[in-house]
Amino acid sequence: MDILLQLTFAGIGMGSIYALVALGLVLIYRATSVVNFAQGDFAMFAAFLMVLAHLHLGLPYWASFLVALAGMVAFGLIFNYGVYYPLRNRSYLPVLISTLGASIVIQNSVLAAYGPHPANLPGALSFQGFQVGSVFLDGQYLVIIAATAALVLLQHLFFEKTIVGKQLQATSQDKEMASLLGVPVKIMIAITFIYSAVLGGVAGVLVGPIIYVSIGMGGAIALKAFAATIIGGFGDIKGAIIGGVVLGIIETFGAAFISVPYKDAFAFIVLFAFLMVRPQGIFGEKIAEKA
Amino acid sequence: MRYAFTTTVLSALGAIMIVGAAHAADPIRIGMIAPITGGAAESGRNQINGAQMAADEVNAAGGVLGRKIELVIEDDQTTNPGAVLAFSKLTSDANNVAFIAPVRSTQVHAIAPDVLRNGKPVLFGGTDPRLTQLNNPWFFRFRPNDAISTKAMAEFGIKDLGKKKWAIIHTTDAFGASNVKLLTEALKEQGITPTLVQGFTSNSQDFTPIVLAVKQSGADIVASFTVQDTDQGVLAKQFRQFGVDAAWIGSPTIVATTTLKLAGPALYGTYALADYNPDSSPEATTFSENYRKRFNVQADFFSAWTYDAVKVAAVAIKNAGSTEPKALREALLAIKDVPGAEGPYSFNANGDGLHGYNVVRNQDGAIVFVKRVETVR
Numbered sequence: 001m002d003i004l005l006q007l008t009f010a011g012i013g014m015g016s017i018y019a020l021v022a023l024g025l026v027l028i029y030r031a032t033s034v035v036n037f038a039q040g041d042f043a044m045f046a047a048f049l050m051v052l053a054h055l056h057l058g059l060p061y062w063a064s065f066l067v068a069l070a071g072m073v074a075f076g077l078i079f080n081y082g083v084y085y086p087l088r089n090r091s092y093l094p095v096l097i098s099t100l101g102a103s104i105v106i107q108n109s110v111l112a113a114y115g116p117h118p119a120n121l122p123g124a125l126s127f128q129g130f131q132v133g134s135v136f137l138d139g140q141y142l143v144i145i146a147a148t149a150a151l152v153l154l155q156h157l158f159f160e161k162t163i164v165g166k167q168l169q170a171t172s173q174d175k176e177m178a179s180l181l182g183v184p185v186k187i188m189i190a191i192t193f194i195y196s197a198v199l200g201g202v203a204g205v206l207v208g209p210i211i212y213v214s215i216g217m218g219g220a221i222a223l224k225a226f227a228a229t230i231i232g233g234f235g236d237i238k239g240a241i242i243g244g245v246v247l248g249i250i251e252t253f254g255a256a257f258i259s260v261p262y263k264d265a266f267a268f269i270v271l272f273a274f275l276m277v278r279p280q281g282i283f284g285e286k287i288a289e290k291a
Numbered sequence: 292m293r294y295a296f297t298t299t300v301l302s303a304l305g306a307i308m309i310v311g312a313a314h315a316a317d318p319i320r321i322g323m324i325a326p327i328t329g330g331a332a333e334s335g336r337n338q339i340n341g342a343q344m345a346a347d348e349v350n351a352a353g354g355v356l357g358r359k360i361e362l363v364i365e366d367d368q369t370t371n372p373g374a375v376l377a378f379s380k381l382t383s384d385a386n387n388v389a390f391i392a393p394v395r396s397t398q399v400h401a402i403a404p405d406v407l408r409n410g411k412p413v414l415f416g417g418t419d420p421r422l423t424q425l426n427n428p429w430f431f432r433f434r435p436n437d438a439i440s441t442k443a444m445a446e447f448g449i450k451d452l453g454k455k456k457w458a459i460i461h462t463t464d465a466f467g468a469s470n471v472k473l474l475t476e477a478l479k480e481q482g483i484t485p486t487l488v489q490g491f492t493s494n495s496q497d498f499t500p501i502v503l504a505v506k507q508s509g510a511d512i513v514a515s516f517t518v519q520d521t522d523q524g525v526l527a528k529q530f531r532q533f534g535v536d537a538a539w540i541g542s543p544t545i546v547a548t549t550t551l552k553l554a555g556p557a558l559y560g561t562y563a564l565a566d567y568n569p570d571s572s573p574e575a576t577t578f579s580e581n582y583r584k585r586f587n588v589q590a591d592f593f594s595a596w597t598y599d600a601v602k603v604a605a606v607a608i609k610n611a612g613s614t615e616p617k618a619l620r621e622a623l624l625a626i627k628d629v630p631g632a633e634g635p636y637s638f639n640a641n642g643d644g645l646h647g648y649n650v651v652r653n654q655d656g657a658i659v660f661v662k663r664v665e666t667v668r
Contacts, residue, residue: 003503006533010499108328116332118521120553128532136532211496212521212553216330220494256500261463261490263500 002134007252013141013210015248016148020203021218021225022232022240023155024196030172030235031192032084034095038103040222042200044215046072047208048110049201051119061124068205069198076197080190088189107215118214124206144206151202152241159237168192220264224251227271233281242282246270318361319354319614321346321604322381323391323597324402329369330494330519333549334394334593338416339364340586341594342391345601348581355608360601363387371401378402382409388614389414391600394434394593395518396422397465403427411616412623414600416593418566419469423641429616431623433596433603434633435645437470440564443648443664444540445477447562448512451650452538458487458510460501460526462518470516470542486510493519502529505537515541524553531557538562546651546658548591561653562661566633567595568649570660578632592633599631603644634663 021039028036049071053064083102087094125139159165170178171188179185204218211217225240228247232239247267254266274281323342326335339362346360354360363384365377374393381387382405389412392399396417403422406413406429414431415422420438423430448454459474461467471488478485487508489501505513513535517523523544530539540562544550551558569579569590578598582590606629608614611622626644629636636644647665651658 003507006503007499010497014497111328111332116328116336117549118333118553120524120555136534138532207496210525212524214521215332216494220496252497252499256503260501261492263495264492 003256005135007256008249009135009137009141011249011252012245013138013144013248014252015228015245016144017203017207017221017244018224018228018247019241019244020144020148020151020206021200021221022228022244023151023237024199024203025222025225025229026235026237026240027172027192027199028196029229031168031189032088032092032095034084034092034099035226036196037096037099037222038079038083038106039196039200039225040218040220041103041106042072042075042197042218043204043207043221044213044218045075045106045110045204046197046201047121047204047213047217048114048119050205050208051121051213052114054121055119061122065205068201072197072201073194075201076194077190079197080193084189084193111215116215118212119208121205121208121213123209138210140206140209144210147202147206148241151199155237164191224267227267229281230271231274231281233283236281236283239281239283316358317386318359319356319388319608320361320363320384320386321389321391321601322378322384322387323362323364324367324374324377324381324393324398325364325391326369326373326393327364327366329367329373331369331395333520334547335366335369337548337591337593338391338394338597340582341590341596341598342601344582344585344594345598345605349602349605355605356612356614360605362391362601367393367398369395371398374398374401375405378405378409382411387411388608388616389604389619391415391597393417394596395464395466396469399430400465403430406430412604412619414604416596416600417466419465420473421469423643428620428642431638431642431644433600433631433636433644434566434592435648436643437466437473439646439666440542440566440648441470441473441477442666443650444474444514444564445481445483446664447564447650447662448514448538448540449478449481449483452512452540452562454512454538455483456509456511457483457485457514458489458505458508458512458537459485459514459516460489460491460505461516462493462522463490464493464518466518466542467516474514491522493517493522495522496525498526498529499533501526502533502535505530506533506535510537512538512540515539515545517542517544520544520547520550520553523547523550524557527554527557527561540564543567543592546591546653547593548589551653551656551658555656558653559655563651563653563658564648565592565651565658566645566648567592568651568658568660571649571663572630572634574630575632575634590632595632599633599636602631603629603636 046068049068053059053067123140124143129139130137167183228243229240232243251266255263350359367374367377392413392415394416396419399415399417416434418437420436461471546563579590607622611618627637638644650661
């Protein structure tokens with residue numbers, strides 16, 4: 001029983017990270033119909049900003065976090081104008097390739113600027129975690145779960161209760177119609193990129209203390225996040241979150257009870273199963289309705 | 292008249308330049324494949340540093356055969372295709388007389404057919420024992436192979452630490468898979484069957500299932516074979532979090548500089564078999580001091596083996612009196628008791644240069660030399 005609880009905790013912790021990254025993927029997909037292959041690198045980039053501010057410039061943790069977030073705002077804006085904007089009138093494929101290229105550029109820029117050594121970013125809490133019975137609750141995992149929940153709630157309020165949120169929704173549903181109704185579509189898309197970059201950044205800063213801050217840290221997470229969005233229903237926000245958490249739990253249990261080396265495979269077996277049986281995912285609308 | 296003069300001057304200049312080029316001895320070029328980008332980029336830098344330091348020392352002492360040693364470095368991107376590509380790029384230049392190949396066995400396997408075709412000595416650091424059993428006359432290993440390390444591991448764990456219940460954790464690549472086989476054999480020789488054998492793929496983000504399995508198995512000693520320093524760090528942290536207090540003896544990654552920095556106290560008290568330790572010999576000590584002076588970081592096995600590879604290659608070229616591949620090969624095979632940072636080099640017919648291992652202990656973050664175990668050549 002203790003082992004099941006421990007595994008569930010680890011699964012939800014990792015799953016929350018997939019969910020955070022997946023959330024950013026979904027937002028950009030909804031706004032631009034493009035899968036952003038650099039989403040994992042957003043996480044990596046922010047984690048390195050945090051390392052730079054906290055470990056090298058010696059800023060306090062919270063201030064470094066703000067620096068990292070501010071950096072991601074600028075980063076999202078540059079990404080919007082550098083990677084997406086010039087190709088906005090083309091089909092999704094050139095943009096997709098453009099994000100793939102951006103991913104390589106980001107990774108190698110960080111490599112050139114920071115060097116190849118991974119960094120040890122301390123966690124947000126000053127203690128390691130709690131021992132509850134024989135279950136150990138890692139403090140950073142708790143922070144991640146709490147932060148994911150809070151962000152999801154905030155996001156819901158933002159999209160449903162504010163004018164900008166509603167304009168963003170309108171843009172993602174039908175750009176032309178939104179434009180006709182006076183929604184500044186260009187600005188809305190820029191905001192989407194900024195918001196996605198910040199979300200990815202939060203994920204990176206949160207996961208850094210667990211898996212260390214390294215140039216390749218975003219890659220594996222982004223791949224799982226992508227799987228999570230398909231399981232949840234591509235383009236669906238609550239689907240991305242539930243998909244992420246489900247994926248985290250499935251791979252942790254699969255590793256514990258079936259095979260550790262095939263841990264990554266479980267995520268993709270589930271992905272294949274969904275693609276075959278329910279390609280629209282848990283919450284996704286049928287593709288036919290979109291046409 | 293003036294025109295004629297100019298022509299004369301120009302042709303004289305040209306002649307001087309040609310003669311000059313012929314006289315300034317061309318450097319002896321050694322091609323080097325290293326991970327400059329990709330997952331192992333941090334170890335790539337150390338490997339390049341070690342090799343460069345050796346080349347500079349040889350050159351400062353007058354070079355070899357009156358020529359300087361020059362390294363030609365190609366990036367393998369930490370991948371097998373990258374290594375193959377880098378090797379083909381390096382071999383396309385006939386001026387490269389020998390090559391330093393990757394430290395990862397899987398990459399050395401990947402270039403093995405090309406090494407055979409190319410027919411020039413390749414000095415490598417991968418520790419999979421099979422690499423020197425491929426009947427490939429051009430392979431020379433500059434680290435002790437895993438058969439030696441696992442034998443030393445089993446002996447130290449059973450005899451010195453008195454542990455009988457072994458859990459083995461390993462990566463599922465060539466390095467990890469071959470080590471598990473060898474350690475299991477070495478343990479069997481001592482009448483022990485491991486209680487748990489668990490593989491994982493490199494770059495895992497979470498080790499909860501493995502750590503729980505180790506805890507449940509009741510093992511009193513853990514042997515680990517990891518490649519990535521980040522994996523080693525996460526594994527160590529989770530071992531401590533879940534209260535696993537078994538003795539722990541690991542592959543060299545457990546004492547690599549970056550791993551120590553990442554994992555900190557989580558690795559205190561662990562043992563490792565390290566092919567390199569600064570206190571294992573006077574040569575190792577000198578290397579360590581010079582390396583720190585030059586690069587301001589602690590030397591590790593990544594930098595030590597490439598340092599030795601260049602140094603020993605220089606000795607072999609000098610003994611051979613030429614850079615001709617066959618002569619160089621004979622000279623390398625004839626190397627006997629040449630001291631290096633990793634230990635004394637004596638090549639056997641298979642091309643294995645080292646035959647001993649150092650047992651070290653992580654004493655509150657400092658790596659302390661425990662003993663050197665020499666096995667039969």
